[in-house]
Amino acid sequence: MVTIKEIAAAVGVSSATVSRVLNYDTTLSISKRKRQAIIETAEQLNYATPRNRQRANMQGLTKLALVHFLRPEQELIDPYYVALRLGIESRCAALKIETVKVYHTDAKPDATLLQSATGVIAIGRHDEDEIDWLRTHARQLVLADFVPADEQIDSVHADLRIAMERLLQSLANLGYRRMAYIGLFDRRAQCFVEWLTKAGWFDDRLLRSGDKTEEGGYRLARDLLSESRPPEVIITFNDSMAIGVYRAVSEMGLSIPGDVSVASFNDISVAQFLSPPLTTVRLPAEEIGEAAVELLLERVGGRDLAKHITLASKLVWRGSTRAPAGKAAP
Template sequence: MVTLKEIAAAVGVSSATVSRVLNYDTTLSISNRKRQAIIETAEKLNYATPRNRNRANVQGLTKLALVHFLRPEQELVDPYYVALRLGIESRCAALKIETVKVYHTDAKPDAGMLQSASGVIAIGRHDEDEIEWLQRHAKQLVFADHAPPDDQIDSVQADLRLAMEKLLQSLANLGYRRIAYIGWGDRRAQAFVQWMTKAGWFDDRMFRSGDNTEQGGYRLTKEIFSEKRPPDAIITFNDSMAIGAYRAIHEMGLTIPGDVGVASFNDISVAQFLNPPLTTVHLPAEEIGEGAVELLLERVGGRELAKQITLASKLVWRGSTRQPPEK
């Protein structure tokens, strides 16, 4: 566990100063810059004050069941969901909360596992039957990366619809018109169809659904480029699919972004090392996980009014598309 001494050494102050800042001592005389450095360093090192470490136990959250909509092998090929889960687990570790992972299978998990936990965080999109089952067996329930159509259920997610709209508008401003989409039919896909239809540019031959893996990106990109009028830009569901799209484009002897631009979602670490580096939408995976834990803490602590939190995304421009003018 990270200590006050380690934080103090990183910032260049005393351990006593770190302790007083992290415990909100308003009598301490310290510059705002130094105070902010202490807080940011503590957060970066996943430090929790004794007050916060005890908060979970005091409120009755000692064990959390983490129910994933993916199978283990599916999660491993999508670093976004790994980061989201790690956000949950690191926050729980700091608060001394035990976690139990439950991955998707063909059968529902053991209800007793959920009932023995103080609360449940469900990751990703579950169908209506699964949501009803989770509500029936969980003492407290929060969704991460999905908001069920029920205003009594807590959730935290990124605004994928707005993110897609921002990305499309930015690509349009750069002169792209024949834009393709490959990936699952979720909120970003729905936003793509609606925005492109409103702009008068939608072509159903440029909209393909399939599994969100590198191989899926490769196959769907090949399919789209078999059309007589290929796209001038491709948006992929995630960065893993973009890697597959890169491979297909290079095999066809085309260049990125000279012949076709490529943009994606998630901003996983490998995105910046592709050739060329990938333009992508940064989604706050770890923050979604951390936020879900905080919502669960509030529920266990007695909050009755449901909260549905939406976090912001950010466009990260790199060399796989034309570049916007500098502001």
């Protein structure tokens, strides 16, 4: 738990000053700039004021069930979903909300786990039957990283279609034409097909579906690079698959980006340390988790109108692709 003392040390003011600012003491004489610095530092460190912690308790959000669409071992190999879950748990810890984790199994979870919680946050894609079951047993339900067909369910996500469109357009601006995509066939893949078809560049031999692991990326990349006309750039479903692509390229005696470029999604911590560093779309995993908690808090507090929050992604250029004009890829 972040303390007022740590915030005070980071900003260079007294603990008393931090306390008064975070508790909205209007009688405190302090510059607007310093007040803003305290608030921004507290947000960056994920500090929850006593007032906010009391808000959670007063509204009755004391226990949250976190339902994951992955099994524990699957989550561990996908850092994106680990970060999303940690965003939920860190926000709950700051607000003193108890969390219970329910991972995917072959059977539906024990309904009493959901019923005993004030609300449920479901991470990732769940089918309609699963969502109906969750709604039946949850007092309040928020979906994180998935947009439901039922607009009456709260959700928070990053728009993957917009992210893919931005990536494809940026690659096209750099002169790439023969683009490949590997991974699950989701909104990213749909956008890839539609965008390249409209541009007149789509080649169905460069679209490969497979599991989203490093091994999946390795296997599919070897297939693509064995084509008589291999792609100029391989776009992967996530950074884990991109790591597999790097291995395949190395084993085949090729180079990145000399022989083939690589771009991906998520921006996990290891992406910047690959050789060369990986160009990727940064998806706000932790922020999605934090926003899901806030949506649930509002619902428990009495909000009736459903909310759907879309958080922005960011394209991070690195050395695995040609750099845009005026930007030096690391």
